[in-house]
Amino acid sequence: MSYKIKSRIWIEHEDNVLLGEGRVQLLKAIDDTGSLSKAAKSLNISYKKAWDLIDSVNKSAKKPVTINSIGGKGGGGAELTEYGKSLIHAFDDINKNCWDFLDLQLEKIKSL
Amino acid sequence: MSYKIKSRIWIEHEDNVLLGEGRVQLLKAIDDTGSLSKAAKSLNISYKKAWDLIDSVNKSAKKPVTINSIGGKGGGGAELTEYGKSLIHAFDDINKNCWDFLDLQLEKIKSL
DNA sequence: ATTCGTTATATTTGTTTATATATAACGACT
DNA sequence: AGTCGTTATATATAAACAAATATAACGAAT
Numbered sequence: 001m002s003y004k005i006k007s008r009i010w011i012e013h014e015d016n017v018l019l020g021e022g023r024v025q026l027l028k029a030i031d032d033t034g035s036l037s038k039a040a041k042s043l044n045i046s047y048k049k050a051w052d053l054i055d056s057v058n059k060s061a062k063k064p065v066t067i068n069s070i071g072g073k074g075g076g077g078a079e080l081t082e083y084g085k086s087l088i089h090a091f092d093d094i095n096k097n098c099w100d101f102l103d104l105q106l107e108k109i110k111s112l
Numbered sequence: 113m114s115y116k117i118k119s120r121i122w123i124e125h126e127d128n129v130l131l132g133e134g135r136v137q138l139l140k141a142i143d144d145t146g147s148l149s150k151a152a153k154s155l156n157i158s159y160k161k162a163w164d165l166i167d168s169v170n171k172s173a174k175k176p177v178t179i180n181s182i183g184g185k186g187g188g189g190a191e192l193t194e195y196g197k198s199l200i201h202a203f204d205d206i207n208k209n210c211w212d213f214l215d216l217q218l219e220k221i222k223s224l
Numbered sequence: 225a226t227t228c229g230t231t232a233t234a235t236t237t238g239t240t241t242a243t244a245t246a247t248a249a250c251g252a253c254t
Numbered sequence: 255a256g257t258c259g260t261t262a263t264a265t266a267t268a269a270a271c272a273a274a275t276a277t278a279a280c281g282a283a284t
Contacts (some may be wrong), residue, residue: 004124005206009214011221012116035261046243051262068261071250075259086224094117094217101213102121105206109123112198149230158273163232180231183281187229 005106007098011091018062023057024088026050027080030066036078042090054078061087117218120211123203126170133207135169136200138162139192142178148190166190173199 009022017023029039038049057065065084070076078086122132129135142152152162169177177196182188192200 007121009119072252089274090220182231
């Protein structure tokens with residue numbers, strides 16, 4: 001066959017983008033590295049882009065998703081809140097379900 | 113509440129993009145106007161972009177989706193094939209089902 | 225043969241987007 | 255007070271993308 005169906009989903013809150021695939025990927029990288037700059041480097045995006053993204057995420061969310069500390073031991077860092085972890089978990093779950101659902105729907109195209 | 117979930121889906125065939133929302137919109141406009149240039153104008157996109165899109169669609173599809181005639185009465189024109197019409201119908205159906213599915217899934221975020 | 229409005233194609237211009245660079249602010253620690 | 259590596263922010267540069275422009279090809283009709 002070689003038909004494929006692909007999707008991008010994102011969640012808005014009060015008309016601001018809260019979560020999308022890129023943002024979730026970044027949040028995971030922050031969880032892995034403990035640092036926004038290292039997370040950006042690991043995803044090969046500029047620090048500015050990464051900063052803008054998590055700034056937007058935190059401004060859109062009703063509770064903080066990351067806690068960014070500046071100065072201090074190690075110069076600072078960033079880490080996920082429990083709320084942030086549950087958000088990315090829910091997003092991943094929805095995204096995976098969407099893929100499975102669309103794979104089934106794709107039969108409608110294959111049969112044409 | 114004011115949470116919203118949004119999505120973009122697209123279908124690939126042999127690793128080329130066959131259909132997406134923009135392409136389907138363009139195909140519908142061709143069906144309405146009988147002309148690629150008029151369709152482009154109605155969607156406020158450049159003629160080149162429109163042409164590139166339907167060229168890509170026809171190259172990706174296993175059967176022609178539009179028939180473009182050049183010269184002749186009226187200078188030419190473009191129209192959908194029956195295959196093309198059934199494709200956009202299937203796409204719209206899948207897309208709508210996806211929206212409904214995601215709206216249900218969104219509860220997982222709202223409850224956080 | 226000429227006109228017509230369209231498709232087809234290349235080239236140029238402009239706009240938006242992303243990247244790179246630079247600098248300041250910060251706070252624990254020595 | 256000085257050092258450290260980070261976040262925060264602005265500005266400048268580069269790259270990607272979209273739009274505008276120009277021109278040729280086409281074929282039915284006159």
